[in-house]
Amino acid sequence: MSTYGMSTSIIAPASLNWMPLKDASIGTKMSYKSIKNKPIVPASGGEKMQAGTIRWESIGFTGRVSSTPRYTPKIEYTIENVGDGLGAPPAGAPAWTDDDRARGMLLNVAGKIGLRRVGVNCLIQRASVSLNGAPAITTEVARDAELYAQTCNPEDLAVITPASAPDEYCYFDSAVTNNPLKDGGDTPNILQTRGLGGRYEYALEAFPATHEVVLTVKPSAMIMANPFQFREKTPTPFPSLQKFEMALTLNNLLSMINLHHKRIDPAAAGGAIGDDGIKRHLATAPLTVKVTDVSHSIIMESFEESELLETPGEVLYNCPEVETVGNSDSKLLAPGASHEFVLNETRILRGIPTRLLVVARHRRADSDVFAPTRYAVPGDFELDVNNTPRLFSGMKATQRYEENVKAGYNGSFSTYAGLKASVSRGNPGSGGITCIEFNALPLGSFVVPNVLDNVDVGGRFWFTNQLDVSSTIDFTVYQVFDNFMLFKDGDYSVFRPTISKEDVAKAKVVFADDEASRNSVRGGSWYGDMWNTFRRFINSKGARAGIRSFRNVPMVSSFVGDRTMPGRMLKSVGYGGKKKTGGKATKVGGKGSRVGGALHRVGGSRASPEDLDGFLFE
Secondary structure, three states: OOOOOOOOOOOOOHHHOOOOHHHOOOOOOOOOOEEEOOOEOOOOOOOOOOOOEEEEEEEOOOOEEOOOOEEOOEEEEEEEOEOOOOOOOOOOOOOOOHHHHHHHHHHHHOOOEEEOOOHHHHOEEEEEEEEOOOOOEEEOHHHHHHHHHOOOOHHHHHHHOOOOOOOOEOOOOOOOOOOOOOOHHHOOOHHHOOEOOOOOEEEEEEEOOOOEEEEEEEOOEEOOOOOOOOOOOOOOOEEOOOOEEEEEEEOOHHHHEEEOEEEEOOOOOOOOOEEEEOOEOOOOOOOEEEEEEEEOOEEOOEEEOOOOOOOOOEEEEEOOEEEEOOOOEEEEEOOOOEEEEEEEEEEEOOOOOOEEEEEEEEOOOOOOOOOOOOEOEEEEEEEEEOOEEEEOOOOOHHHHHHHHHHOOOOOOHHHHHOOEOOOOOOOEEOOOOEEEEHHHOOOOOOOOOOEOOOEEEEEEEEEEOOOOOOEEEEEEEEEEEOOEEEEEOOEEEEEOOOEOHHHHHHOOOOOOOOOHHHOOOOOOOOHHHHOOOHHHHHOOOOHHHHHHHHOOOOOOOOEOOOOOHHHHHHHHOOOOOOOOOOOOOOOOOOOOEEEOOEEEOOOOOOEOHHHHHHHHOO
């Protein structure tokens, strides 16, 4: 039988690919000369602030400094009017003791208290960060953290925050398995809960005399703000950080926690006032929560590295930007009602973004501790881009969900579509955002991310209120841009990479696996793609030319080896070290390996401008 010119291979077990002695080496692990990791309190007066802006000013470090500082607040909450659930003692039995009543109060709140999803970062309305006196970089932290949680890999989110479990349904329900407020001891996987006894320090005490429960929580989470590298699995530290200044503008301090409590309407309960979740002591008074104490600190580790390492001359960092597009809108919708929100035609300047995020969120006050994070249910939508109208029009719900997953959404279909948790429970899914990638639109080879061109966008989007009460829906569209920060010669500066249509036309094409379309029932997990890590930029059309253009940005004159961000960009799709001919992998202390289908050398080397052009262009 003919093989039509195909080559022949024999597949052998990997266990037979033994390592000869000459390719082996004895290794050890590098240590540091010193490490400083004590908590750092804000400037005078800021440690105990409950509102306003807290500041860390003129902090100096030696050596290298962690690029993933952690915010470590300690907040005391007092929950008032908590019932003990005991009722009157049996006939002839002694009265309940204070210990009995305290145990009853704690049992009442068990599995019904926890942090809001990404709740530590929900405390921060805005962050402003300056490194070595450079212009401050500002991030809307609470807003961006909630968007990021909808689009990143759940396991990666769990590294960033101790409150990563999602709000999959519109109401908390202590009787279901996926209750995100369940106690840590009631879940087989600690990542599936944000409740007490999970992944943060807490203390809980009941006071029967006043019917109060006092909760003290001491969580620790990476600050989800630029230029911090919380998106990176192996974040590169900041070198030569001689001056660090940060200002955090606080949200309401109640925005960090959730409680499962819902008053049952008397008419719906046959005339009896009741409670779902935490039971009240007095049915005539509300269950309330107040902040009674607070302290703020951060942990930002610094270390003096081994003398075996060279101090880098330049380092590149990932700092994607999120901006609003065009008009926003709000609409009060009755239960089950739908509304068409319109994005007026808007011209996007300064280059084509990587994606759009369409968000229709149920309005919730920062002081509302009883509501999960909820979005209206997305329906049909039509996107107009330049002269191409009605993109995505007519898609079925499953098609829209599948496209959303490919673009990065990580929720389940029932959550996205607002379907009920079960037939008996009647708890609808909490909705989701809509992600649209520009490179997935049928607009030609040159209307793609990072191309320096203007683009006109507009559209119509239908959303439905899936709640059992009327709700105000806030509609906003966001654009996400690739953005980078460069350290060079002691200075930190920010720039947005752009490429020309000519660069796109002459760039090489590199093939990458489309993993998102094959993801499991949890939905997409494009940790790198959704939020523009370097792999996102390298795999886009024209990316080779884009990498080359970095060298032409002021202050960027050359790229160093594989350990640097530019080196890792090339390495991630199969390039690194010196270009080889003949198709053979080069060995350095071990076997050559394949990444992205091309051969690269293991280890660091310097790429000259000529070498880089060899990688990028024919």
